[in-house]
Amino acid sequence: MIQAADEPAPAGVASRRIADHVRAQILAGELEPGTRIRQDDLARELAASRLPVREALRILETAGLVTLHANRGAWVTRLDQRDCEQSYQIRERIEPLLLRESAPLLTAEDLAELDRLQVAIESTDDVEQFLVLDRQLHWTTYRHAEARELVAIIERLWDTTQHYRRAFSRIAHERRRWIIDAEHRLLIQALRDGDVEEAERVLEMHIRRTRVELQAHPEVFSS
Amino acid sequence: MIQAADEPAPAGVASRRIADHVRAQILAGELEPGTRIRQDDLARELAASRLPVREALRILETAGLVTLHANRGAWVTRLDQRDCEQSYQIRERIEPLLLRESAPLLTAEDLAELDRLQVAIESTDDVEQFLVLDRQLHWTTYRHAEARELVAIIERLWDTTQHYRRAFSRIAHERRRWIIDAEHRLLIQALRDGDVEEAERVLEMHIRRTRVELQAHPEVFSS
DNA sequence: AGGCGAGCAATTGGATCCATTGCAACTCGG
DNA sequence: CCGAGTTGCAATGGATCCAATTGCTCGCCT
Known part of the structure; x- marks a missing residue:
């Protein structure tokens, strides 16, 4: 292990990290209900591939924070x-x-x-x-x-x-x-x-x- | 489209299907708390690749039915x-x-x-x-x-x-x-x-x- | 003989590549 | 000029391939 602790640390699994990141963004109000979440953008933003991003979105869907539509994409869940x-x-x-x-x-x-x-x-x-x-x-x-x-x-x-x-x-x-x-x-x-x-x-x-x-x-x- | 409707129909997204399948197995008692779930086995069993299986496991983790340990695997959640x-x-x-x-x-x-x-x-x-x-x-x-x-x-x-x-x-x-x-x-x-x-x-x-x-x-x- | 360490096999995590689906703009016909 | 169909593009879904981590086993040294 060359790189010791200067990186913010991978800190566990990427999908979890990404899910936490998006969750934090939603909670902070940076992502409002109804806004679309694009897999590519997220992947680029967090310097990861789309694969963990997809897992993260599935996690967040089960958590009720985002809503997925098959073959269409992900949106921040809107409550009535x-x-x-x-x-x-x-x-x-x-x-x-x-x-x-x-x-x-x-x-x-x-x-x-x-x-x-x-x-x-x-x-x-x-x-x-x-x-x-x-x-x-x-x-x-x-x-x-x-x-x-x-x-x-x-x-x-x-x-x-x-x-x-x-x-x-x-x-x-x-x-x-x-x-x-x-x-x-x-x-x-x-x-x-x-x-x-x-x-x-x-x-x-x-x-x-x-x-x-x-x-x-x-x-x-x-x- | 050569193959029309002889297949049981993909019926939605694979990860959802797999998650439902495992959920049903757990509820039916075929998978008891504490038993390990291997990605390969599931993928082979359902004739899919490991990718949707991984997504399914993440879904089920958030749903509280399985417990994931990073780099170690998935187990059916055991409650005390x-x-x-x-x-x-x-x-x-x-x-x-x-x-x-x-x-x-x-x-x-x-x-x-x-x-x-x-x-x-x-x-x-x-x-x-x-x-x-x-x-x-x-x-x-x-x-x-x-x-x-x-x-x-x-x-x-x-x-x-x-x-x-x-x-x-x-x-x-x-x-x-x-x-x-x-x-x-x-x-x-x-x-x-x-x-x-x-x-x-x-x-x-x-x-x-x-x-x-x-x-x-x-x-x-x-x- | 027992414990510690190194190497190896198995399994999970991640990246790239390809197929499929849905959406939209453009064109052609009425 | 408006509407319907078709074609093309963009974004998601899925599969294969490769890397990294774990824990297990075998061997060696104490």
Whole structure:
């Protein structure tokens, strides 16, 4: 092995790397729902052949992030309002399960990090930053959960709805942010108190409220 | 086009076909958790090259049915008792959502089919037959639901736990079957009455009871 | 005799090449 | 001038070939 560690490191299998890359692009909003993904372009962009690209697209299709049409190509999956609300409804019911498993194992360091993240959330005006930090905050509360299936499912739900969360934040963030902040603080406090049931209730309410507000903004899905 | 329609027809994309084939084999119990899947063998068996096989394996990995280790190969995913219980806990919370959406749209024909299926279930002693019919029955009740995400998630949960449901049925079916039959009949009756809430409650109870009974049989996961 | 290392076989991962499909523009006829 | 059919191109799907990694076995040294 001549080249040691100056390269960004192949880091595992190419198809996985490519899938992660595209996933990140979609989550970052660089690829919006409905945009076409061309195999050649991706391959050139990532300096790989089309073969791992195709595998990556199949992975992402199963993950629900892209939609494939036989002999026609791949597009970033577009959700309608109904699908999106349904996703939130599912999260509302199962994320408390994840929290229940993780909450009792949270350390003082975890709680400190939650505080830090919440302060950061309250002091940013950038939507993109907010999305990243919000996600970090919630997944920090889930850090000690070991339920693989549950984690996979919930990550999928976060992923497929990310774009609509962004669109929604863009138009309603100013008005909503103090509510979100309050809910986050209630969640963190319940966790600090070791009151898991209360934390579950707050989380469920947090997700439901977002879902209900989303109902009132169909323009998010119109484009 | 020389060869017209004597072939079984490619019928869509090969990778999808192969993935479905392997999925069916796993669900039928022909491939048990832990068994290795070799790319060459699959390719030969299905008269295809290894390329679509690889794509299929990536699909199935994302679907949670096989586990890939880089440069080492693919194995049918093995769940531990904790994972399996968690899957049932998730189903318990979200399948009622699917039922709620579908139940009001069930037709008289659907109800007749449910009766027919239930009669068939009660008159079979074959575990394999039972698994197929039970699955058909529940998915008939979900027939009119259109929530894509929810359907995908629940199918995944059924798929990944199928093997353990089989193992459990093998050892505890005699003792349990009258309970299952009773619950199915209650479910169908509630649907016939148009009492969706009652149907949801019965379904939740049905899944929870299975989960709790599974807790008492760790030997299912020992092999 | 046991453990460690090197070499080899088997299997997976990746690249290039060819076939097939779908789309679009252009042409020809009404 | 408009519509339908045909032809050509571009993008995906599939097969074969080659490289890289793994782990297993055999042999050697301690």
